[in-house]
Amino acid sequence: MALEFPLWLRAAHYFNLLFLSVSLRSGLQILAAHPKLYWNDHCTPGSEWLRLTRKRLPAHAPWTSRDEEEAFSPWVALPGGRSLGLGRHWHFLGDLGWLLTGISYVVLLFATDAWRRLVPTSWHVLPAAWHAAAGYATLHLVEAPGGYNALQQLAYFGVVFLLSPLTIATGLAMSPAISARFPGYLRLFHGRQAARSVHFLCLCAFGLFVVVHVAMVVLHGLARDLALIVLGETDHPQGGLALAVGLLGLALVVAFHVVATRYSRRRPDLVHRRTGAVIDLARRPLMAVTPSRPAYTRADVSPYFRVNGRPPRDPGYQALAARGFADYTLEIGGRVERPLRLSLADLRGMPRETQISLHCCIQGWSAIAEWGGVPLRHLLELCRPLPEARFVLLEAFDDKSASEPDPAGPGRYYGTLELALARHPRTLLADEMNGAPLPLAHGAPLRVRVETQLGFTMVKYVRRIALVPDYRGIGQGRGGWREDWQFYDQQAPI
Numbered sequence: 246m247a248l249e250f251p252l253w254l255r256a257a258h259y260f261n262l263l264f265l266s267v268s269l270r271s272g273l274q275i276l277a278a279h280p281k282l283y284w285n286d287h288c289t290p291g292s293e294w295l296r297l298t299r300k301r302l303p304a305h306a307p308w309t310s311r312d313e314e315e316a317f318s319p320w321v322a323l324p325g326g327r328s329l330g331l332g333r334h335w336h337f338l339g340d341l342g343w344l345l346t347g348i349s350y351v352v353l354l355f356a357t358d359a360w361r362r363l364v365p366t367s368w369h370v371l372p373a374a375w376h377a378a379a380g381y382a383t384l385h386l387v388e389a390p391g392g393y394n395a396l397q398q399l400a401y402f403g404v405v406f407l408l409s410p411l412t413i414a415t416g417l418a419m420s421p422a423i424s425a426r427f428p429g430y431l432r433l434f435h436g437r438q439a440a441r442s443v444h445f446l447c448l449c450a451f452g453l454f455v456v457v458h459v460a461m462v463v464l465h466g467l468a469r470d471l472a473l474i475v476l477g478e479t480d481h482p483q484g485g486l487a488l489a490v491g492l493l494g495l496a497l498v499v500a501f502h503v504v505a506t507r508y509s510r511r512r513p514d515l516v517h518r519r520t521g522a523v524i525d526l527a528r529r530p531l532m533a534v535t536p537s538r539p540a541y542t543r544a545d546v547s548p549y550f551r552v553n554g555r556p557p558r559d560p561g562y563q564a565l566a567a568r569g570f571a572d573y574t575l576e577i578g579g580r581v582e583r584p585l586r587l588s589l590a591d592l593r594g595m596p597r598e599t600q601i602s603l604h605c606c607i608q609g610w611s612a613i614a615e616w617g618g619v620p621l622r623h624l625l626e627l628c629r630p631l632p633e634a635r636f637v638l639l640e641a642f643d644d645k646s647a648s649e650p651d652p653a654g655p656g657r658y659y660g661t662l663e664l665a666l667a668r669h670p671r672t673l674l675a676d677e678m679n680g681a682p683l684p685l686a687h688g689a690p691l692r693v694r695v696e697t698q699l700g701f702t703m704v705k706y707v708r709r710i711a712l713v714p715d716y717r718g719i720g721q722g723r724g725g726w727r728e729d730w731q732f733y734d735q736q737a738p739i
């Protein structure tokens with residue numbers, strides 16, 4: 246029987262090429278945001294096993310994780326530069342497409358008898374694969390008329406049934422919502438950074454597979470193999486047509502990348518909004534996830550906790566800090582029945598919680614600390630939000646264009662939390678870190694903790710809280726300072 250490929254299989258192959266290439270390039274974009282890989286969840290500086298940056302961190306000046314970010318070329322990364330927010334959108338979009346393609350492919354594989362070609366049914370495949378490998382090693386092509394040779398079968402089987410599930414599983418493990426809800430799942434991979442490292446190694450494995458696959462196709466006969474994957478059969482040699490259709494298909498994928506890259510760089514706002522609408526369908530359910538009991542103990546607390554966001558330069562803030570925040574008052578207003586003004590002493594007299602958690606920065610690093618403070622929901626009960634209030638707006642003291650040497654945009658840091666998230670018992674307004682008053686670098690006098698979300702949602706240096714019906718009229722209208730200027734997302738469970 247000649248080797249024949251049904252239409253669905255050829256279509257799946259093509260969509261795989263499109264989506265996988267999007268995911269690979271945008272994956273590199275995400276890596277650029279923190280171009281270091283670790284096996285430990287503390288990400289202790291210097292403990293990385295892989296570093297894709299030449300930047301050295303100053304030994305005697307304060308630095309932040311934003312200073313470690315790299316800009317990869319748009320020839321490599323999608324969309325290139327320092328565009329983590331858009332890179333994530335392309336990555337999630339590529340992943341969704343790849344996942345749907347993969348699911349349809351596997352279902353059809355088993356609904357027809359095409360699986361027989363892919364799934365080894367006898368252990369003989371191992372010696373046969375060894376034999377084939379020995380053949381290739383001595384530069385002999387190993388043909389298997391009417392099917393795949395054993396090495397080819399093992400490689401395809403491995404990519405579909407081992408590498409792909411591992412890639413998906415390690416990708417999911419990096420979602421703070423999933424790891425806060427199912428800490429046991431994260432432990433399966435020996436933590437978030439090991440999952441992140443393995444996820445990167447999966448990217449390398451896919452890259453290696455693509456290179457070897459293409460090389461083999463060329464060696465075995467480009468014209469014949471193209472006819473197979475483009476037209477489905479080789480019985481009627483139509484090499485010219487197959488080549489033309491194959492090249493056109495390839496050109497369309499390249500064109501997609503060129504347009505996606507350019508459009509993302511010219512109109513980041515539009516691309517962010519359009520791709521976000523699709524991603525939200527998959528992300529929205531994760532917003533309702535609440536963390537399970539804390540999974541860490543004091544022994545897990547990180548020796549060093551990175552900083553992102555320098556302390557405010559605002560003279561008013563500096564004056565408050567100089568007096569240990571004795572004159573600080575937290576204002577809670579907006580759409581509430583009862584506006585509040587609270588001192589730190591007032592807050593210390595309220596019901597308190599402490600929790601030890603894994604902090605996940607959107608850039609990729611993590612660290613563990615114990616946080617103590619007042620559950621935000623207690624303050625919400627006191628101020629009584631009006632029915633139209635839907636978000637908690639958190640305004641900070643730091644004007645980023647004054648506090649950062651290389652700000653992504655102007656204006657004061659702020660963020661918004663959906664009311665349901667703000668009301669969760671483990672959402673804190675923290676004034677303590679590891680049993681001591683909150684250090685200046687980590688957000689004194691008050692910072693937010695929301696353990697199912699990425700780090701940027703946890704506003705430090707909180708100046709004022711307001712309940713608002715909507716965030717579209719605030720700043721650039723995307724829900725927060727990093728959303729406005731770095732195209733991060735108001736919903737940050739992944």
Ligand SMILES: Nc1nc2c(c(=O)[nH]1)N[C@H]1C(S)=C(S)[C@@H](COP(=O)(O)O)O[C@H]1N2
Nearest residue numbers: 551552553554606641658687700701703705
């Ligand atoms: N006011 C303010 N809050 C902020 C930021 C900031 O720049 N300014 N950065 C955010 C980001 S991106 C992260 S990862 C965490 C970092 O918290 P840490 O500095 O305590 O590690 O704070 C978040 N809160």
Ligand SMILES: [Mo]
Nearest residue numbers: 606607700701
């Ligand atoms: Mo972050």
